[in-house]
Amino acid sequence: DSGVTQTPKHLITATGQRVTLRCSPRSGDLSVYWYQQSLDQGLQFLIQYYNGEERAKGNILERFSAQQFPDLHSELNLSSLELGDSALYFCASSVGGTGGYGYTFGSGTRLTVV
Amino acid sequence: DQQVKQNSPSLSVQEGRISILNCDYTNSMFDYFLWYKKYPAEGPTFLISISSIKDKNEDGRFTVFLNKSAKHLSLHIVPSQPGDSAVYFCAASRRGPGTYKYIFGTGTRLKVLA
Numbered sequence: 001d002s003g004v005t006q007t008p009k010h011l012i013t014a015t016g017q018r019v020t021l022r023c024s025p026r027s028g029d030l031s032v033y034w035y036q037q038s039l040d041q042g043l044q045f046l047i048q049y050y051n052g053e054e055r056a057k058g059n060i061l062e063r064f065s066a067q068q069f070p071d072l073h074s075e076l077n078l079s080s081l082e083l084g085d086s087a088l089y090f091c092a093s094s095v096g097g098t099g100g101y102g103y104t105f106g107s108g109t110r111l112t113v114v
Numbered sequence: 115d116q117q118v119k120q121n122s123p124s125l126s127v128q129e130g131r132i133s134i135l136n137c138d139y140t141n142s143m144f145d146y147f148l149w150y151k152k153y154p155a156e157g158p159t160f161l162i163s164i165s166s167i168k169d170k171n172e173d174g175r176f177t178v179f180l181n182k183s184a185k186h187l188s189l190h191i192v193p194s195q196p197g198d199s200a201v202y203f204c205a206a207s208r209r210g211p212g213t214y215k216y217i218f219g220t221g222t223r224l225k226v227l228a
Contacts, residue, residue: 002157035218040120042203043158043218056215090157099207100146100165103216105157 003027004106006091012112018079021109023091025072031055031097032074033103034066037088049074081113117141118206120219130225134192135222137204140185144206148216149178149189152201161202162189192225 003026008057013019034046045058049068060066065079068074088110092103094102119138138148145166150158164171164187165180171178177190184197199212201223205216 002159004157033215042120042220043205045215045217048215054150058215092157099209100148100163102148102150102160102163105150107155107157108179 001002002104002106004029004091004093004104006089006106006109008109009107010110010112012114013080013081015081015083017081017113018077019081021076021078021089021091021111023074023093023106025074025091025093026104028095029093029104030072032072033092033094034060034074034076035090035092037039037108038086042067043090046076046105057102078111083113085114086111103106116185116220118166118204118217118219120194120202121167124223124225126225127228129196130193131227133189133194133224134154135189135191135202135204137187137189137219138169138185139187139206140195140201141168141206142182144208144217146181146207147178147187148205148206148207149208150218151198152203152221154169156205177186191224192194194224196228199226 005024024093030051033048035043046060048056066076088108090108127160128194148163149161150157201221203221
């Protein structure tokens, strides 16, 4: 157990629907990062929050949004879902700037859009 | 634009031999390089990192080499063990204001044959 908790583990939904993925960071970590891994793709950075504030944005679609709550858990909202949104979504956390120490990843949420 | 590339999708090695995983990057502003290991149904796990001011970092059976002039890094695993069979991701970081965002390669699947 890495200490980063992601729920649900699996999600199957239809095109056009909206889903919410949840992440609880490791105790003491203030930063939360969201990544998407599509088939045969690397981990694509979506967005980072630090202590409730958005810090960095990557290749996140306008249909996607995220937030970090006062208790530091984070939610990634995906709306108007398309077949191409099927992927593994990972959340990671760190104390803050980590440089060479890396993030701690959760085990991911596998989203299947049918 | 894929700034971090792992050109070998897979690699098979005999147990006890050396495994060499390669990674190329394009951005000379990256300040840290990391390797992550991922087992099926788990999130990536941080393995080892190297600062851009160094050319080698060693941790037990794992050594990372950095060749800045060639914009190339490699991970050496000696001796390879069956438990090393996993997908290995190379990542690079560049510090932004209040953030360390990692850019990942597409991964190399290592299979260590007993």
